[in-house]
Amino acid sequence: MKFDSQVVHGTGKCDPATGSICVPIYQTTTYKHPSLSESCGYDYSRIQNPTRQALEETIAMLEEGTHGFAYTTGLAADMAVFSLLSAGDHAVISDDVYGGTYRMIEKIWSRYKVEFTFVDPGNLDAIEAAMRPNTKLVFVETPTNPTMKVADIAAIAKIAKAHGAYTVVDNTFLTPYLQKPLNLGADIVLHSATKFLGGHHDTMAGLIVVKDPELAEHFKLMVGTEGAGLAPLDSWLILRGIKTLALRMQRHEENTRKVAEWLRNHPRVEKVYYVGFPDHPGYEISSRQASGFGGMLSFTVDSVETVHRVIENVKMIMFAESLGGTETLITYPLTQTHASVPEEARLKLGITDRFMRLSVGIEDVQDIIDDLAQALN
Ligand SMILES: Cc1ncc(COP(=O)(O)O)c(C=O)c1O
Missing domain, CATH: 3.90.1150.10 (Aspartate Aminotransferase, domain 1)
Structure with missing residues (x-):
């Protein structure tokens, strides 16, 4: 299926109970299991919810990753990404990131003995020079918000990989309709789905897509533990936005x-x-x-x-x-x-x-x- 059809049909799964062609809003916190040794597949909506899952599978398909994760906002998704860092780690960040991302780094993560270097994402030599033995993440937006600088995703991913660091791309501005960072070598794609994916200025959401099983485990743990998974109605609204x-x-x-x-x-x-x-x-x-x-x-x-x-x-x-x-x-x-x-x-x-x-x-x-x-x- 071509991308324009994929956005309309999503993962193509009808509701198994009714055949509804639209994903239902599963407004529930918990799930009844048939017996002590059998599970219905869901336990508790902080961990997973079928409407949220439909959105996560859809964004994973559109970004050509394997696992998607849906958060209450783009910044909640950002928090989950930066929680990959432990005390003593270092991250290289684009010097022109969204102000809220900058605030999160400066006001919160800096308190956890994590170090950051801000560099021009268009300058590959500066990125290479900023890499340290303890660099774990390279984080870029492209184009940047708001000065529209462009980062060469493939070249940056190559540098990061050579230093054993993950490349994170905030793909909010272009969406997978125009740019697919995982196919260019990035490890993590992040979205403020509040923007083009939702598309109607009516819903806050954040999305992450990965294809590495270890990263998938990290975000699975974070979404269930941090408690910032997207609510069923908001998941449905983003799914609806994605159709167009x-x-x-x-x-x-x-x-x-x-x-x-x-x-x-x-x-x-x-x-x-x-x-x-x-x-x-x-x-x-x-x-x-x-x-x-x-x-x-x-x-x-x-x-x-x-x-x-x-x-x-x-x-x-x-x-x-x-x-x-x-x-x-x-x-x-x-x-x-x-x-x-x-x-x-x-x-x-x-x-x-x-x-x-x-x-x-x-x-x-x-x-x-x-x-x-x-x-x-
Ligand atoms: C590029 C970019 N990334 C992340 C965010 C944060 O997303 P949210 O407002 O959904 O928390 C924004 C918000 O404007 C943004 O523009």
């Missing part, structure tokens, strides 16, 4: 390309961060490892006054955090998504007070452009 992933991603892609080109020619716009421009430094790598550039872009404008004008005057576009849903959202990383990143690090990345991020939705692209035009002028 291919259609939505096509439209996000088409709209984003047009909006990026339009913004680039606007006199008040200084720079557009969009991987799909042939002069973007990551264009070539991205074209090799992904089949599209996704629905995200960032841009800087001529003044802080212009930022205020845009944010206060957009009408259809909404000034809100998050990304990847049907509606176009404009975000101000300085005070929103990246407020936890220290000023010096933020400025080094170019996240200034004139920097905005756009999650381009699936509306008519002319309405998006018209709205930006009236707000910018």
Whole structure:
């Protein structure tokens, strides 16, 4: 089956009790066993639930892994990934990760005697130089949030493997519709499924996919022990969102390309961060490892006054955090998504007070452009 059909049909299992073609919402905490020596296959919903399991099997299939794990949020999934580290371990992290991931590392994991080095994910020499004998994880987003840097997944995985470390790729921005990190050598794929996978700005979720049995055991233990497994209704909502992933991603892609080109020619716009421009430094790598550039872009404008004008005057576009849903959202990383990143690090990345991020939705692209035009002028 092709990917566009896989998202619609999922694992293709009908409900065994009724034949329902939609996965039922198994709203239960526990399961009745037939006898002392027989189990119905489920014990307790913290450990496993059939609706959550359907989502986990679906994302494992779409990412071409063997085991999927569904968490309450992307950050809960991140916590499970970082719990692979023990005191004395070291991790190499992209210097342009989502602000919440940065906060989790700085405020929580640093207290557990785990060491971190932040590097530019586009600089392979810097990654190689950062590796230590105790490096256990290399963690990248690609493209990065919000400055749209591109990391060469295959090359990074090669470096990590040579040093006995796992490669983790946050695939939130592109989804398996456009990029499959496990096929490029990554060990762990992570998603904030709150974004494009869910797709409607209505459900929080995080997903992990692996194909190594030892890693699968770790996440199985974590999901059942940490108690952050996704609830049945939320699992169902993400499954429902995934059914239209291919259609939505096509439209996000088409709209984003047009909006990026339009913004680039606007006199008040200084720079557009969009991987799909042939002069973007990551264009070539991205074209090799992904089949599209996704629905995200960032841009800087001529003044802080212009930022205020845009944010206060957009009408259809909404000034809100998050990304990847049907509606176009404009975000101000300085005070929103990246407020936890220290000023010096933020400025080094170019996240200034004139920097905005756009999650381009699936509306008519002319309405998006018209709205930006009236707000910018
Ligand atoms: C790239 C990326 N990874 C992880 C997260 C965290 O996900 P969640 O908000 O679902 O906890 C986000 C949130 O914005 C994100 O953008």
